[in-house]
């Protein structure tokens with residue numbers, strides 16, 4: 399039979415070991431300049447930190463995990479602010495374009511390695527072109543029955559109906575959304591997503 403002290407020691411040892419084996423389960427998507435690079439449907443992936451000392455897992459680890467699962471290239475360079483993702487897939491950051499990320503719809507004001515992840519978070523990495531008005535809004539698509547609602551999200555995560563958005567059903571011709579809403583018929587096997595000029599394409603839904 400275990401003595402209480404031995405039991406406590408065994409428990410403490412177990413707790414010390416667990417973190418290096420445990421992953422955080424989050425949604426990850428990577429939207430490129432012209433197409434989705436990883437996770438159109440915002441899949442759940444198990445993100446682990448490459449180093450037990452660097453836990454908890456962060457938004458850079460999420461990109462690393464997606465890159466492994468999706469076999470796509472990305473590149474990190476060290477800058478005065480810390481590690482900077484200067485390329486994902488084919489396109490390097492240049493001039494007013496580059497790679498940015500959001501967590502749960504909002505753009506963190508710090509580098510990806512500084513943003514710790516919690517289970518259930520949604521991480522979106524995307525190619526962005528910046529102008530005088532700032533960067534592009536992102537699009538979030540939801541479904542209720544046969545109707546879809548698209549909203550734009552700014553860097554603070556504030557949502558507004560995606561006026562002028564188009565609902566795309568597979569590669570079929572798009573359906574104009576009215577105030578970011580449209581209802582469609584059966585489309586078995588095809589994924590649906592929303593697009594809007596100047597905004598990052600939405601997640602895909604069945």
Ligand code: B12
Nearest residue numbers: 479480481482483491492493496497498499506507508509
């Ligand atoms: C232009 C710019 C960008 C462009 C860079 C385009 C390019 N060609 O590479 C884009 C829009 C892509 C960008 C992205 C981001 N940026 Co920025 N960016 C700037 C800005 C306005 C100017 C930088 C610059 O050109 N300096 C002049 C050149 C000569 O110096 P440089 O050292 O070579 O600059 C490079 C680095 O700064 C790097 N870089 C740019 N942003 C960031 C952010 C981080 C965390 C790191 C490590 C590096 C980095 O890109 C620059 C050009 O290659 C600064 C604000 C400022 N005044 O510094 C913010 C700034 C550096 N960015 C910031 C942030 C938070 C980000 C993002 C993390 C935002 C996000 N949530 O995604 C991302 C980076 C994500 C990633 N890819 O790893 C913060 C950093 C705060 C902090 N303490 O960490 C700053 C200070 C703005 C702010 N006040 O909030 N950024």
